Amino acid sequence: MAGRNGIRVVVTGVGVVSPIGIGNDRFWDSLVNNRTGIDFLQSMPSDGLPSAFGAEVRDFNPVNFLRDKKFVKVMCRDIQLGVASSSLAVKDAQVSSGWIDPDRFGVVFGAGRMTCHPSELAAAVEVCRTEGGFDPDKWGPEALASIAPLWLLRQLPNMPASHVSIDHNACGPNNTITCRDASAILALSEAVRVIEAGRADAMIVGACSSNIHPVDIAKFHRFEGLSRRNDDPSRACRPFDFERDGTVVGEGAASFVVESYEHAVRRGANIYAEVLGVGAGCDGKGLANESAGLGLVRAMQSAIDGAGISASELGHINAQGKSTQSDDIVEARAYHRVFGDLALKIPVTALKSYVGHFDAGAGAVELAGTLLSLKNGYIPATLNYESPDPRCRLIVARGEATRLSNRTAITVNRTAMGQSAAAVLRAI
Numbered sequence: 001m002a003g004r005n006g007i008r009v010v011v012t013g014v015g016v017v018s019p020i021g022i023g024n025d026r027f028w029d030s031l032v033n034n035r036t037g038i039d040f041l042q043s044m045p046s047d048g049l050p051s052a053f054g055a056e057v058r059d060f061n062p063v064n065f066l067r068d069k070k071f072v073k074v075m076c077r078d079i080q081l082g083v084a085s086s087s088l089a090v091k092d093a094q095v096s097s098g099w100i101d102p103d104r105f106g107v108v109f110g111a112g113r114m115t116c117h118p119s120e121l122a123a124a125v126e127v128c129r130t131e132g133g134f135d136p137d138k139w140g141p142e143a144l145a146s147i148a149p150l151w152l153l154r155q156l157p158n159m160p161a162s163h164v165s166i167d168h169n170a171c172g173p174n175n176t177i178t179c180r181d182a183s184a185i186l187a188l189s190e191a192v193r194v195i196e197a198g199r200a201d202a203m204i205v206g207a208c209s210s211n212i213h214p215v216d217i218a219k220f221h222r223f224e225g226l227s228r229r230n231d232d233p234s235r236a237c238r239p240f241d242f243e244r245d246g247t248v249v250g251e252g253a254a255s256f257v258v259e260s261y262e263h264a265v266r267r268g269a270n271i272y273a274e275v276l277g278v279g280a281g282c283d284g285k286g287l288a289n290e291s292a293g294l295g296l297v298r299a300m301q302s303a304i305d306g307a308g309i310s311a312s313e314l315g316h317i318n319a320q321g322k323s324t325q326s327d328d329i330v331e332a333r334a335y336h337r338v339f340g341d342l343a344l345k346i347p348v349t350a351l352k353s354y355v356g357h358f359d360a361g362a363g364a365v366e367l368a369g370t371l372l373s374l375k376n377g378y379i380p381a382t383l384n385y386e387s388p389d390p391r392c393r394l395i396v397a398r399g400e401a402t403r404l405s406n407r408t409a410i411t412v413n414r415t416a417m418g419q420s421a422a423a424v425l426r427a428i
Contacts, residue, residue: 009192010428012269013093013257015085015206016368019055019250019355023088027365028372031380032401036234036354038248043212050221053233054212055250055356057081067167074153075163078114081253081361082160082208083167089204090168093257099267100259106172106200107165108190109255110183110207111157112359115215120151160208164255172200177360181320181413182280183207184254184364185421189278191258201263206255209361220249220357224416225324235384237357239321239350240328240396242387247323250356254364256371272371273425276408277306283418293334296320296412296420300338303410307424311339314346314424315406316379316397318370320414321350322357331414332392349373349397353383363413367423370411374427377404 016023019037020030030037037055046052063069065084072080086109124143128135153159158176165174173194177183184207191203211220220226227236227246238244264271279302283295304311320331335343351369352362373379378401385398407427414420 005196005198007196008261009195009258009275010261010264011256011258011272011275011371012264013089013095014272014368014371015088015092015255016365017057017060017081017085017088017254018252018365019057022057022060024092024372027368028376031351031354031369032378034381034383034400036383037250038233038237038356040233041212044214049214049217051217051226051228051249052230053236054217054248056212057251071163074150075159076114076154077210077251078111078208079160079163081210081251082109082111082206082255083163085206085208085253086164086204086255087167089206089255089257093269095257100202102169102171104172104201105168105170106194106203107161107170107174108177108187108203108205109161109164110177110179110187110360110364111160112178112180112183112209112361114155114157115213116155117213121147164204168204170204179419180359180415181363182415182419182421183360184367185278185411185413185423186280188256188258188275188367188423189280189421192275192278195258195260202257202259204255205258206253207360207364208253209359210251211249211358212251217249220247227323237323237353238384239319239323239353239382240332240389240392240394241385242389244323244325244328247352248356250358251361252355252358252365253361254368256367271428273374273427276309276424276426277303278421278423279303279306280421282420290418291330292337293330293414295418296331296334296414296422297337299420299422300334300410300412303422303424309408309424311342313406313408314410315404316347316349316373316409318366318409318411319348319350320412321352321382323352327416328389329391332394335394344393344395346395347379347397348394349379350382351380366413367411370409370425373404374407374409374425377407378402379404
C-alpha cells in the first residue's frame, strides 16, 4: 500500500544476532525446529542471583563483524550485538558501495539502558575506600583518574546508531529510540516516515540489548518478575500458558534495511515484505487503562488503519508474550478489544519462549522472526504452551511450525509501563 506521497516502503535486508543463532539461516532453523536458547548461565557465576538461567548469545566474536576491530574497546556488549546485526542486514540486502547515496542513507536504532560492569569502576572505588568505609571527597580529585577516558562511550544509548552510521557510510537522518520493548517498531515507524517524506532512499533500522548482567537480572526480578523454574530452564518461558511464572532474561539484536519500493526495484533487491502500517500508543493514567492494555489497542488500531486493511486479512500475530501472569492477560484483552471474535481465529506466536526478554533488542529479534515467517511461509510454534489460560483465550500456535494461509502479519510490543507499538507487514 502506498503511504504518504504515494511512496511504498519495503524491507530488503535482515540481520539477526540471537540466543538461537547468529545469522538468518541459523535463527530460522532454530525457530522451525523448536530449539530454545534458554539455559543455565555460562558467561558469569549465578550464585546469589534470583535466576540462574537466561538466553545468552554464544560463540559470538564481535571482531568478525566490525569494520575496525579497535572499536571493540569503546563498545559494551549491547553495542557489539547491534553493530554486528547491522553488518549482517546490509550484507543480506546486498547493498554495494555506490548503490545508495550516503546523504540519503540513514539510521534509526533502538537501545536500552546499557549497564556498566562493576569491574570497570573497581579501581576508582578502591581509591575512595577508607578504613571506615567510602570517602566521596576523593572521587573527583583522585578516583576519576582511574577511569578510562572513553569509558562513557561504552554506555551511551546513542552509540549503536553512531557506529552503524560510520560502518556503512550512512550520512543521512540519524536517531536513537529508547523506549524499551517498543523501540524497534518505533524505529521502523520513524524510518518509514523519513522515506515517505523523501528525506532518504534507504534506512538501517534495528535495536539491541543485553540483560545478561547481575544488575539487570536483579532489576527484572524486582520489577517484572523472573521465572523460578530452575529444574528445567528450557521450559521456563511459557507465554500465555496457565502455569507461567515469569519471564527470562536474554540478549540479542536485529537490524533491517528499509527502503522505498522504487529504489529497491531499481537496484534489483530481494524484498522480504512491505510495511503497510505502523502505530503506537500508551496506556496513560489509571488502572482501567493499564488493565485493558489501551495503549496496545491504540497501537494496533492505528497500524491496521494505516495499512488500509481489515483485521480479517491478518494471517498471524507475533505477540509480546512476556510470560508473566499480568502482562499476558493484559495483552490478550487488547487483542479481544481490537479483533473481537477474530481473536479466537488469528494464530498467535510468542518468540520470547525461544530467546527470552531483553528490552529493545527483543522487539527487534521478534520483528526479524515476523519477516522470516512471511518470507518462508511458516509460523513458528510457541514453546511450552501446554495448558491454555482461560483468561487469555487465544489461538496460540504450538507443537510445530505450521504453514501460513495468509502472508500478512501484525507484530506488537508493549513495555511494562504501557508504551506500545505495532506494525502490519505483508510479503510481496
